[in-house]
Amino acid sequence: MPEETRTRDFIRQIVAEDLRAGKHEEVVTRFPPEPNGFLHIGHAKSILLNFGIAEEFGGRCNLRFDDTNPVTEDVRYVDAIVEDVRWLVGGIGAGPLFASDYFERMYALAEFLIREGQAYVDSQSEREIRENRGTVMEPGRLSRFAERAPEESLELFRRMRAGEFPDGAHVLRARIDMASKNMLLRDPLLYRIRHAHHHRTGEEWCIYPMYDFAHTVEDAIEGITHSLCTLEFDVNRPLYDWVAERWVEHVRSEGGEPTRPRQIEFARLQLEYTVMSKRKLLTLVSEGRVAGWDDPRMPTLAGLRRRGVTPQAIRTFSEMIGVTKANTRIDVGKLEYAIRDDLNQRAPRLMGVMDPLKVVITNYAEGESETFEAPVWPHDVPKEGSRPLPFTGTLWIDRDDFREDPPEGFHRLVPGGEVRLRYAYVIRCDEVVRGDDGEVTELRCSYLPETRGGANPEGRRVKGTIHWVSATHALPLEMRLYDRLFSESDPEAEGADFREGLNPESLVVVPEALVEPAVAALDPGLHVQLERVGYFFTDPVDSRPMRPVLNRTVTLRDTWAAREDAAGGGAPPSREEKRQAREREKERERERGGGARQEPERLPELQKRREVYEREMQLEPHEAEVLTRDAASADLFEAGVRAGATPQLLANWIVHELPRELGERDVTTLPFGGPEMAELAALIEDGTVSSTGGRQVLGEMVKGGGRPEEIVERLDLRQVSDQDALEKLVADALAANPGKVEEYRSGRTGLLGFFVGQVMRASGGSANPQVVKEMLDERLGAPR
RNA sequence: UGCCCCUUGGUGUAACUGGCAACACGCCUCACUCUGGAUGAGGAGAGUCCAGGUUCGAGCCCUGGAGGGGCAACCA
Secondary structure, eight states, X not given: OHHHHSOOOHHHHXXXXXXXXXXXXXXXEEEOOOSSSOOBHHHHHHHHHHHHHHHXXXXXXXXXXXXXXXXXXXXXXXXXHHHHHHHHHSOOOSOOEEGGGGHHHHHHHHHHHHHTTSEEEEOOOHHHHHHHTOOSSSOOXXXXXXXXXXXXXXXXXXXXXXXXXXXTSOEEEEOSOTTOSSGGGSSOEEEEEOOOOBTTTBTSOSEEEOHHHHHHHHHHHHTOSEEEEEGGGGGGHHHHHHHHHHHHHHHHHTTOOOOOOEEEEEOOOEETTSOOOHHHHHHHHHTTSSSOTTOTTSSBHHHHHHHTOOHHHHHHHHHHHOOOSOOOEEOHHHHHHHHHHHHHHHOOEEOEESSEEEEEETTSOTTOEEEEEEESSOTTSOOOOEEEEEEESEEEEEGGGBOSSOOTTOOSBOTTOEEEETTSOEEEEEEEEEOTTSOEEEEEEEXXXXXXXXXXXXXXXXXXXXXXXXXXXXXXXXXEEEOOSBSSSOTTOSSSOGGGGBOTTSXXXXXXXXXXXXXXXXXXXXXXXXXXXXXXXXOTTTOBTTBOOEEEEEEOOOHHHHHHHHHHSOOOOOHHHHHHHHXXXXXXXXHHOOOOOOOOOOOHHHHHHHHHHHHHSOOOHHHHHHHTSSHHHHHHHHHHHHTTOOHHHHHHIXXXXXXXXXXXXXXXXOSSOHHHHHHHHHHHHTTSSOHHHHHHHHHHHHHHOOOHHXXXXXXXXXXXXXXXXXXXXXXXXXXXXXXXXXXXXXXOTTHHHHHHHHHHHHTTTOBOHHHHHHHHHHHHOOOO
């Protein structure tokens, strides 16, 4: 049950509904990258969505390369993308598939369109085509070749394929509507000539299909049921549908039975402090601003993988952010949370210091040493394992763990203070040694033998535990501390070149960090947590035997550092500040004034009717306005009035209630007319049905027609206002929710609506809500 | 300036399709702790973009407006 009712994103809701309605035998999705760059975490969202839906609903998902533009594409990207997808989701089912395998079938559809007069070869220059397309404000102009006979177009198109023309000489265009408000529908290009080498088809083709044409056909060929893409393609959807329709005609003309894919758009992922466009990422790579596509600072899957981020972490993250149509930039903190959440269970714990400060234990015998057997998993991770941890009289600790002048609440090492060394002893700082420049060079401490191995003798309370390594055993190795690639949360903000926002400290190399021996023995490609420092990944490329290079995947959550940061930053806006901001906003709005709004043009005939409604029927202006936007609504209204309905009531129902029941449908398709509408209005007016019941009646009427009176009887919606009759329902509602009754009485009066709703539901919509409300009011008593 | 999409705590999402504004991240307490980690228990934080309207009842329906995003490649 909880599995069933778990709320799903809008796309999964659509898929579930389609399956329930029997629209498809099986759901088929696809992930269609163009092989012109590496995949990034934004693609991961899409991959996980598409493969996830296929898996959850028992369907399939194709990895298909949209390789229709030979000049930007390359096999090396194909290989990298396949590797990335495999890494993220495991198997990739059938495939990989290639759009280029469908070129012949696309071509066949193109010829079909030409023969049917739905496409033509245009021989305008590229510039002419652009100029004649018009602008968002002005319609385009027909090409002087638009009326070219199908036979002529067909011949030219074949010659285009045969390679008789140079690039740009001709294009194939769909014949749709040069005046469309949607620019994409102004006779969009379907094919262009490109004498270029294609990574799979070689020189076989010199004409290549354009996205809208090719992509739709690819989906149709593969039997894709739900074609998921990002928001900016919503303007392409009408064209997608156009091509899909023609594909259906084409296949049917050859006796086949095609499938009809449906495009659904969702918001692409944007992440704070990074960019997510292949073009910009390519710029960073080609200009050498990062070490390559797999630089661990890159949001690419290859980069994240090399940084130590796991597929599971990306999956968790993806589930956290959901799928919607709202355009937002996600807080990187959420990604970091998902990474830590996964690595916490996965990374063994070892110790290492990034910025070493020497500690000499003065009361520990010179040359002496001992070895602790220290666990590599914390008590709350159910895994076994330990490593030998050598201890001597000279140690390294992190400089950050010592403060001469500690801020309030600091509980690490301070002069004269005590701190616990993880898995070893408590030490006390007796003396601070400085170099010539005044910098602290060494701490002279004494250890407390009775605190060995974490023992905690009576009465001793040491607040802090710090990490350390034995100086004689410490091994130096390179650590790469990665931070956000950009300094600004939105590097793509208006104006400014995005490259200028690069964070100069996105990579800090520590050439000689000091780690305990067990770290040095780590193989490449392993996760580890250096306690209190962060999660690291042994670099799979640059690590050497016994000399791994450590990439910092992410720091540990650090509430102490957060507190220190917050001390500097401004306070969050108070309630009062927010109220004032709101006031200012309202003021500004008032100043802008209610600009004279432009009403849509109206036929004089409708304008006249509108005036009549207002003047003679006393309708509210805005209702009269809405009723006269189209003749059908006005007709319905007038027919209702002629049948005796009260104008205002009828107008309310047509304007405010009908649209909901109508959904996508048009008023003209209604299976009933004014008289029925009037009858419904009368039933409501005389109290035979409540407005709640009235809505149900209207819903029935829209669905199947029929007379209101009859529907009221059939659905038993006659309004019940008699208190005695309602008594039981009211009492039941109260008895079933004793907790809520209590809450109500202690002041949560918003619950009244809940109780009314319960009774209304129980009555099937027939109860008189006002009477119910009064009864509940009385039963519940005044809130204290 | 035309058309399309979007707007719910600081952030990301949910709300049985008109009836309790919920969850997660972040933040703050406390507990536990040999990681200022993890875990557990609490808490603060939202006039659901604004203004009108319909309704017993609106985050959800209607009207108008504001703000953000997209669309005028022979790219995808």
